[in-house]
Amino acid sequence: MTRFLRHRLFWPVVILVALLALNLVFTDNFFRVQMKDGHLYGSLIDIVRFGAPLILVSIGMTLVIATSGIDLSVGSVVAIAGALACLRISDLGDQNSIGGVLGAVGIALALSAVLGVWNGLLVAGIGIQPIIATLILMVAGRGLAQLITDGQITTVNSSPYKLIGGGYWLTLPFSIIIVAVVLALTAFLTRRLALGLLIESVGGNAEASRLSGISARGVLITVYAFCGLCAGIAGLMISSNVSSADGNNAGLWIELDAILAVVIGGTSLAGGRFSLGGTVLGALIIQTLTTTIYSIGVPPETTLLFKALVVTIVCLLQSPAFREKVFHRRRRPQAPSPVPEEKVRVSA
Amino acid sequence: MTSVTGLLDLRRTVPQKYIPVMVTAGLFVAMFVAGGIRYRGFATGQIVLNVFIDNAFLLVVAVGMTFVILTGGIDLSVGSVVGLSTMVSASLLKDGWPAFGVMALVLVIGALLGLGMGAIIHYFEIQPFIVTLAGMFLARGLCYTISTDSIPIENSAFTAIAQTRIDLGGDMWVSPSVLIALVVVLGAAYVLHYTRLGRNVYATGGSEQSALLMGLPVARTKIAVYTVSGFCSALGGLLFAFYSLSGYGLSAVGMELDAIAAVVIGGTLLTGGSGYLLGTVLGVLVLGLIQTIISFEGTLSSWWTKIFIGLLLFAFILLQRVITARRR
Numbered sequence: 001m002t003r004f005l006r007h008r009l010f011w012p013v014v015i016l017v018a019l020l021a022l023n024l025v026f027t028d029n030f031f032r033v034q035m036k037d038g039h040l041y042g043s044l045i046d047i048v049r050f051g052a053p054l055i056l057v058s059i060g061m062t063l064v065i066a067t068s069g070i071d072l073s074v075g076s077v078v079a080i081a082g083a084l085a086c087l088r089i090s091d092l093g094d095q096n097s098i099g100g101v102l103g104a105v106g107i108a109l110a111l112s113a114v115l116g117v118w119n120g121l122l123v124a125g126i127g128i129q130p131i132i133a134t135l136i137l138m139v140a141g142r143g144l145a146q147l148i149t150d151g152q153i154t155t156v157n158s159s160p161y162k163l164i165g166g167g168y169w170l171t172l173p174f175s176i177i178i179v180a181v182v183l184a185l186t187a188f189l190t191r192r193l194a195l196g197l198l199i200e201s202v203g204g205n206a207e208a209s210r211l212s213g214i215s216a217r218g219v220l221i222t223v224y225a226f227c228g229l230c231a232g233i234a235g236l237m238i239s240s241n242v243s244s245a246d247g248n249n250a251g252l253w254i255e256l257d258a259i260l261a262v263v264i265g266g267t268s269l270a271g272g273r274f275s276l277g278g279t280v281l282g283a284l285i286i287q288t289l290t291t292t293i294y295s296i297g298v299p300p301e302t303t304l305l306f307k308a309l310v311v312t313i314v315c316l317l318q319s320p321a322f323r324e325k326v327f328h329r330r331r332r333p334q335a336p337s338p339v340p341e342e343k344v345r346v347s348a
Numbered sequence: 349m350t351s352v353t354g355l356l357d358l359r360r361t362v363p364q365k366y367i368p369v370m371v372t373a374g375l376f377v378a379m380f381v382a383g384g385i386r387y388r389g390f391a392t393g394q395i396v397l398n399v400f401i402d403n404a405f406l407l408v409v410a411v412g413m414t415f416v417i418l419t420g421g422i423d424l425s426v427g428s429v430v431g432l433s434t435m436v437s438a439s440l441l442k443d444g445w446p447a448f449g450v451m452a453l454v455l456v457i458g459a460l461l462g463l464g465m466g467a468i469i470h471y472f473e474i475q476p477f478i479v480t481l482a483g484m485f486l487a488r489g490l491c492y493t494i495s496t497d498s499i500p501i502e503n504s505a506f507t508a509i510a511q512t513r514i515d516l517g518g519d520m521w522v523s524p525s526v527l528i529a530l531v532v533v534l535g536a537a538y539v540l541h542y543t544r545l546g547r548n549v550y551a552t553g554g555s556e557q558s559a560l561l562m563g564l565p566v567a568r569t570k571i572a573v574y575t576v577s578g579f580c581s582a583l584g585g586l587l588f589a590f591y592s593l594s595g596y597g598l599s600a601v602g603m604e605l606d607a608i609a610a611v612v613i614g615g616t617l618l619t620g621g622s623g624y625l626l627g628t629v630l631g632v633l634v635l636g637l638i639q640t641i642i643s644f645e646g647t648l649s650s651w652w653t654k655i656f657i658g659l660l661l662f663a664f665i666l667l668q669r670v671i672t673a674r675r676r
Contacts, residue, residue, distance in 0.1 A: 070477075128665050131422070131477075132618050136665070139605060140658020146651035247651075256424075256481055269475045301496055301597075304489030311482045312468075321473040 008266040011317045012281045015264075015310065019288045027295045039168045043291065045176075051287030052175035053078070053234035055280055057254055058261040059186055060230030062279040063223045065262050067203040068271025069123060069130035071224065074258060076141025077115050077231035078251025081108040082239030083148040086156050095158035105164075109232045115141070116228020120221030138255070145247030155244040165241030175237050182230065187276055196274075199223060203271030257286055260307075264314045285310070365622070368615025371667060372630040379637050387644045393520050399636035404525035405430065405587040406606055407632045411536045412580025413607040414628045415573040418540070419553045420620025421476040423574065425465065426581040427603035428487035429458050431596070433585020435491045437506075438499035438595025447505035455582045461487065462578020466571035480574075484604070491597035498596040501589060510590045525587040532583065536576075537625045549573060553620025609657055610635055613664050634660070 023030040023043070033042035048055075057074050064071045088104035089095055115137060122133035167174045190196030201209040202216045210216040234254070239245045263269060264285055265278025289310055293303050316322045384391025400407070409426050416423045433454045440450045465483045469476050501507070513521040540546035548569040551559040560566050588600060614631030616623025638656050642648050 126666065126669055128669060129618050132612060132661075132665055135605070135608065135612075136658050136661045139609065139661065140655050143651040143654030143658065146649075147655070151649055151651060256484075259477070260481065263475075263478055269477065299493075301492030302489055304485045305493060306489075308482045308485035308489060311478070311485065315474050315478055315482070316468075316472060319472045319474050321471065325471065 008275065008318075009278050009281060011314060012264055012266065012278060012285060015314055016281060016285050016288060019285065019292055023288075023292055023295060030295070035171070040171050040173075043295070045173065047284065047287050047291050048176050048179075049173040050291075051283055052173075052179045053237045053251075054254065054257055054261065054287060055179050055283040056182060056230045056234040056237070057251075057258040058265075058279045058283045059183060059276065060227030061255075061258040062262050062265070062267055062274050062276060063186070063190070063199055064130070064227045065203075065259070065267055065269060066199050066271055066274035067206075067220055067223050068269075069203075069220070069224070070259065070269070071119060071134045071227050071231075072131060072255050073115070073119060073134040073137035073141055074227065074231040074234075075251040075253060075255045076138050076145065077112050077228050078235035078238060078254055079145035079245075079247050079249075080115065080141055080148065081112045081232035081235030082245040082250050083145045083154065083247050084108045084111055085161070085236055086154040086239055086245035087148055089156045089158050089161055090154055092158075095156060096160060098160050101158055101160040104161075105236060108236060109229060112232025112235070113225050113229045116225035116231075117221055119228065120224030123224065124217040124220035142247065145245075145250070147247075149245055149247045151247070153244050153246045157243065161240050162243060163240070165237040165239070166243075175241075178233065178237070182233065183276065183280065186226075190276070195219075200273055203273070258283075260311055261286055264311070266318060285314075368664070368668060369624055369627040369630065372614055372627055372634060372664070376630055376634050376637060379634070379641065383637070383641050383644065390644060393518070395640060396633075397516075397520055397522050397526070399633055399640060400526045400529070401523050402591075402639075403632050403636040404523070404529040405584040405591060405600075406603065406610065406635070407529045407629065408532050408580050408587060409584035409603060410607040410610040410628050410632050411532055411625065412577035412584075413604075414611050414614075414616060414623065414625055415536070415540070415549060415576045415580075416476075417553075417608070417611050417616055417618060418549050418620055418623055419570055419573050420556070420618075421469070421570070421573065422480065422608070422618075423462075423465075423577045423581075424477065424480040424604050425461070425483035425487055426577060426584070426607055427600045427605075428484045428491070429461060429578060429581035430585040430588055430600035430603055431491045431598070432487040433458060433582045434589045434592070434595040434599050435494045435499070435597055436595070437586065437589045438501050439494050441501055441503040441506065442499060447503050451586055454586055455579060458582020458585070459575050459579040462575040462581075463571060465578070466574030469574065470567050470570045476574075488597070494597070495595075496597060498594050501593045501595065506590060507593065510593050523590070525590050528583070528587060532580065533625065533629055540625055545569065545572060550621055553622075555621070606635060609661055613660055615664070615668070617668065 027043070030043050033040055033044060057078070061071060061074065085104045085108040088107060089101060092100040092104075094100065119134050119137060122128045122136070123130050163169070163174050164178070165175055169177055190199065198209070198214055198219050201214060202219045206216045235251060238250055261282035262279050264282035265275055265280070267274045267278060286307070289306060290303060293306055294300060298306075380391065380396070409430060413423060413426060436454050436457065437450050440453070441447065461483060465479050468474060469479045509524050512524050514524065514527065515521050540549065548559070548564050551562070551564055552566050552569045556566060585600070589595060592599065610631035611623070611628050612618065612631070613634055614623065614627025614629070616627055635657065639653055642650065642653055
């Protein structure tokens with residue numbers, strides 16, 4: 001039982017279950033999943049569907065945070081990817097040509113990965129603190145997105161593009177399938193291959209892992225490129241869902257939500273270990289919270305208040321210092337000085 | 349940018365620690381001269397004063413941010429606290445509260461918010477990034493809870509402050525907000541460079557553990573800087589309310605990034621322990637002058653501001669890296 005209580009995903013699961021239970025009481029038919037025209041419908045499906053971009057961005061963010069970095073530029077990358085894809089598609093003679101849309105998607109994703117590599121080079125090559133290195137692209141990126149669309153909201157009318165964010169495939173929303181594929185791929189690469197271990201060792205101690213023969217620089221650049229790519233996919237999803245690109249507002253503040261999702265999921269910002277399952281859980285908590293607030297009928301203006309409350313509660317519950325001070329339960333003897341938790345601890 | 353040889357010459361004549369601040373000052377002068385050559389009516393004193401007038405609130409907020417960043421922390425809540433301050437002032441004034449009571453209350457709210465965040469950061473050992481992010485959501489959420497509409501401010505004291513022009517002679521003038529901002533800058537510079545608290549701030553940012561082993565009150569210092577930042581944000585919010593004469597829940601969205609950018613452009617290291625308040629002032633002026641130049645250019649669209657600020661950030665961080673790498 002105590003082992004169960006101490007599992008690092010225990011509190012996030014409790015919060016998610018509590019949120020869902022709240023819906024069971026207050027919202028009719030919340031848990032009913034229907035089959036309509038061969039598509040699955042229902043509140044639960046909607047939560048995953050609308051949360052898909054956030055989950056994607058959070059997956060990329062998890063790996064970056066595992067290297068003890070942070071990527072503030074994902075929101076801008078979301079805007080740039082959507083802007084570029086929509087611009088290319090609106091220039092097509094036939095907006096419904098699959099080849100043209102694939103080309104636009106490919107170019108947008110390639111640019112997203114390149115932007116990620118740029119972040120990675122600043123962090124790993126020049127050695128700039130990640131929060132600042134990515135702040136550059138966060139600020140300049142929104143300007144770039146507006147430059148691409150010339151400050152306008154570019155609308156497209158393309159059914160193949162619409163599929164990415166708003167379409168269905170195999171009775172499921174296509175965005176959920178994309179998330180599942182990316183998640184499975186990431187889990188395979190990091191948990192079945194050595195990549196996860198390399199990431200965690202770089203996050204634990206970059207210098208030590210470099211001395212032990214790991215190309216810390218290569219790992220960092222890969223991770224930032226992957227994060228950029230994930231943000232790019234999320235950007236396509238968001239702009240495809242509304243069939244337009246808004247350089248100013250697309251993906252606004254998604255970086256903060258993604259960081260929250262990662263932290264709620266039990267990944268420490270100090271790096272060195274990460275939990276993909278926890279991150280998905282964290283993103284689902286954030287999305288469920290938003291949906292719950294809407295469905296219960298609380299004025300939507302107060303969404304941010306509830307978000308602040310839940311974030312504070314989850315972070316406090318996960319903080320060893322808080323549990324020690326409030327529940328008087330010492331988990332292990334601690335040094336009397338506030339030495340940051342040993343970062344070298346690597347768990348597979 | 350200064351050429352590498354120029355930088356090396358500079359290194360011999362002035363102490364290294366002043367180089368980032370001097371480069372920012374040089375950049376400001378260069379931008380001003382370039383603007384004066386390119387546009388008619390640009391190279392006047394009033395243009396510089398206008399940059400102050402339009403950015404007094406950012407200056408105050410950036411001063412608070414400098415304290416936090418000097419200890420190696422970060423405060424993401426400042427923009428929301430500015431918004432909340434304008435909202436609280438506007439709604440209370442509409443209910444007929446006295447102007448000075450409202451001002452005092454707003455400042456107390458800001459300081460208390462900062463105090464609370466600082467206490468959570470220190471005692472529960474949660475990352476400043478996350479705690480102040482929650483604070484940002486909280487303050488912004490409170491804004492929207494008060495009202496989602498813009499509330500005009502018609503109070504006589506507020507409008508009087510907003511419309512007062514302080515003549516400096518020669519057709520030049522400043523607003524009272526600029527004076528308030530300058531008082532804050534001078535006060536903060538005194539605290540940082542001539543008091544025990546200031547030394548503790550630098551020591552905590554340099555190495556928290558060393559500061560602790562030296563017996564410095566790290567807990568008090570860390571909580572104090574977030575309180576200062578909260579207070580400065582609230583004061584910045586009041587200045588913003590004077591400037592816009594309204595309260596709006598969406599005002600000052602993203603100001604935390606402007607403040608962080610100003611601090612970084614001013615040469616303060618984000619890892620803490622090194623930097624000057626003068627640099628922050630110059631950082632705010634550089635940001636303001638970019639906007640002035642873009643408005644003079646006319647055809648240049650507003651998104652260029654963001655791209656320029658991004659490029660500037662990049663250049664300054666690169667410069668910081670070069671300097672800190674040489675020092676070791």
